[in-house]
Amino acid sequence: MFPIREGFMISGALFTLGVIGVLARRNLLFVLMSIEVMLNAAGMAFVVAGARWRQPDGQVMFLFILAMAAAEVSVGLALVLELYHQFKTLDTDAISRMRG
Amino acid sequence: MNVTEQDFIALLPLLILAATAIAVMLGVAVRRSHALSASIAFAGLVISFGSIWIAAPELPRQVTPLLILDRYALFYIALLTVSSMVFILLAHGYFEKSDDDHDEMYILMLVATLGGAVLVSSSHFASLFLGLELLSVALYGMIAYPRRRPLPLEAGIKYLVLAAVSAAFLLFGMALVYGAFGTMRFDEIAAQLSRPGFDRWLVLPGMALIITGFGFKLALAPFHIWTPDVYEGAPAPVTAYVATVSKGAMFALLLRYFYKTGGHQQAPLFVVFSVIAIASMFAGNILALLQDNVKRILAYSSIAHLGYLLVAFQASGDLAPMAVGFYLVSYFVTTLGAFGIVAVLSDGGRDADLLDDYRGLFWRRPVVAAVFTAMLFSLAGIPVTVGFVGKFYLVAAGASAGLWSLVVILVVTSGIGLFYYLRIVVAIYSEASQAKAGPVIGAPAVAALIFLTAALVYLGLFPQPLLALIRGLTFG
Numbered sequence: 001m002f003p004i005r006e007g008f009m010i011s012g013a014l015f016t017l018g019v020i021g022v023l024a025r026r027n028l029l030f031v032l033m034s035i036e037v038m039l040n041a042a043g044m045a046f047v048v049a050g051a052r053w054r055q056p057d058g059q060v061m062f063l064f065i066l067a068m069a070a071a072e073v074s075v076g077l078a079l080v081l082e083l084y085h086q087f088k089t090l091d092t093d094a095i096s097r098m099r100g
Numbered sequence: 101m102n103v104t105e106q107d108f109i110a111l112l113p114l115l116i117l118a119a120t121a122i123a124v125m126l127g128v129a130v131r132r133s134h135a136l137s138a139s140i141a142f143a144g145l146v147i148s149f150g151s152i153w154i155a156a157p158e159l160p161r162q163v164t165p166l167l168i169l170d171r172y173a174l175f176y177i178a179l180l181t182v183s184s185m186v187f188i189l190l191a192h193g194y195f196e197k198s199d200d201d202h203d204e205m206y207i208l209m210l211v212a213t214l215g216g217a218v219l220v221s222s223s224h225f226a227s228l229f230l231g232l233e234l235l236s237v238a239l240y241g242m243i244a245y246p247r248r249r250p251l252p253l254e255a256g257i258k259y260l261v262l263a264a265v266s267a268a269f270l271l272f273g274m275a276l277v278y279g280a281f282g283t284m285r286f287d288e289i290a291a292q293l294s295r296p297g298f299d300r301w302l303v304l305p306g307m308a309l310i311i312t313g314f315g316f317k318l319a320l321a322p323f324h325i326w327t328p329d330v331y332e333g334a335p336a337p338v339t340a341y342v343a344t345v346s347k348g349a350m351f352a353l354l355l356r357y358f359y360k361t362g363g364h365q366q367a368p369l370f371v372v373f374s375v376i377a378i379a380s381m382f383a384g385n386i387l388a389l390l391q392d393n394v395k396r397i398l399a400y401s402s403i404a405h406l407g408y409l410l411v412a413f414q415a416s417g418d419l420a421p422m423a424v425g426f427y428l429v430s431y432f433v434t435t436l437g438a439f440g441i442v443a444v445l446s447d448g449g450r451d452a453d454l455l456d457d458y459r460g461l462f463w464r465r466p467v468v469a470a471v472f473t474a475m476l477f478s479l480a481g482i483p484v485t486v487g488f489v490g491k492f493y494l495v496a497a498g499a500s501a502g503l504w505s506l507v508v509i510l511v512v513t514s515g516i517g518l519f520y521y522l523r524i525v526v527a528i529y530s531e532a533s534q535a536k537a538g539p540v541i542g543a544p545a546v547a548a549l550i551f552l553t554a555a556l557v558y559l560g561l562f563p564q565p566l567l568a569l570i571r572g573l574t575f576g
Contacts, residue, residue, distance in 0.1 A: 035264045042271035049279030098329040
């Protein structure tokens with residue numbers, strides 16, 4: 001029997017770590033990495049859920065998430081490069097000019 | 101599962117959108133021409149819009165477990181394609197003013213519209229996710245498109261972080277719901293929810309996370325923090341697109357998902373949605389009072405408008421889908437119009453987004469000023485405009501469900517909203533301080549603004565045909 005509850009707990013912990021990273025980190029690259037952690041936590045939760053029902057759907061969703069995360073990071077890194085070009089820093093506080 | 105010929109016919113609007121994106125891409129490979137790319141994209145949207153009538157006899161049709169094409173989906177696909185046409189008309193003149201390559205904007209826009217169309221017709225978590233990502237990833241590019249200017253770049257990266265975080269929340273919530281029910285289809289989730297004895301420890305956190313994801317995408321309070329920045333930084337036509345197509349598709353999906361599952365009538369979620377609606381109405385309207393930037397004012401006003409929509413969404417009942425549908429149309433018309441005015445008054449260097457840019461506009465450009473005034477009145481919900489009729493039905497839907505506290509807050513906060521719309525109007529009609537004529541407005545943008553103004557007045561005076569159409573929309 002696959003430990004469902006534990007699996008969800010671990011992915012929940014990973015997800016929380018990712019959220020904390022997004023909120024606490026000031027460097028854009030680390031923010032992007034924390035988002036990646038959150039997405040992978042969601043992917044893991046899908047795999048756990050799929051294992052619970054003995055369906056392949058969970059792993060299919062994980063593949064979708066993998067592909068989407070790659071697309072997102074490629075656009076994100078392009079923007080980060082251009083930002084670094086203009087601002088010479090990746091500090092989110094220094095980049096943020098509009099009050100938000 | 102086999103996909104039959106009828107399925108392909110039902111999918112025509114989506115297939116044509118996808119094909120047009122490829123056609124524009126190939127066109128760019130042959131020859132770079134701003135006008136050509138815009139024309140191909142526009143033609144593709146017109147054909148996609150026309151193909152809705154070819155697809156209509158096949159309805160309702162479940163194409164694989166992922167997509168459902170029903171009257172509801174087709175109505176919103178029609179709304180999205182028409183808005184995208186208006187976007188092209190506005191964007192062509194706007195981007196023509198700066199010299200750079202503009203062709204990719206139309207490819208991104210077509211992909212984003214395709215994402216929106218997938219969203220409104222999705223009946224499964226996987227298609228929801230795919231549609232959402234098609235929409236979002238294309239939008240990052242559109243927002244940061246004038247990449248030599250710092251503000252769009254900042255807005256682009258902020259939107260990326262925001263959208264990626266919201267996608268992660270949504271995905272995690274979906275995983276929990278899937279873990280509890282063993283299915284990702286909306287109708288099967290609905291069936292399981294109506295039976296007692298499901299795993300509450302998975303479903304409630306899952307639903308909460310899904311709502312958080314939706315809240316970020318719809319910029320509802322308290323998830324609205326960066327929205328004004330994105331609206332301010334993005335090029336004006338793209339701001340119009342984000343505010344209408346992206347939010348409209350998302351809201352149509354929200355309505356379908358929660359109507360099918362009935363999840364929002366579960367006691368804890370009902371409270372959560374009510375709190376979000378109230379917070380959005382107050383935060384949007386009160387924070388808008390503090391702004392000097394027209395784009396930011398409109399951003400906060402759109403937060404408030406989504407709060408109003410939630411009132412009808414909460415009401416449930418028969419009146420609710422009609423009120424939401426009509427209000428979305430009115431919101432699309434006026435928001436496209438308002439940001440369209442900002443777009444046509446901008447020059448290549450920066451957007452005309454300060455309140456000072458509009459001081460004395462009436463004495464320089466009486467017609468543009470009159471159109472802008474009409475749009476603002478409609479946003480404020482003043483009679484004769486479509487915004488008034490829309491708000492009337494929202495109140496009616498809320499009242500018929502007995503949601504008096506929400507309805508009272510809707511009316512009170514709309515009253516607060518009047519102040520900041522009137523601030524812009526007063527600026528428009530005040531004495532001119534500068535005698536700058538501003539840029540010339542091209543023919544496509546003029547056509548777009550005439551269309552939007554005509555729709556605003558016509559639907560304000562004769563709402564019946566559209567209401568009858570929306571009343572006939574059914575979930576398949």
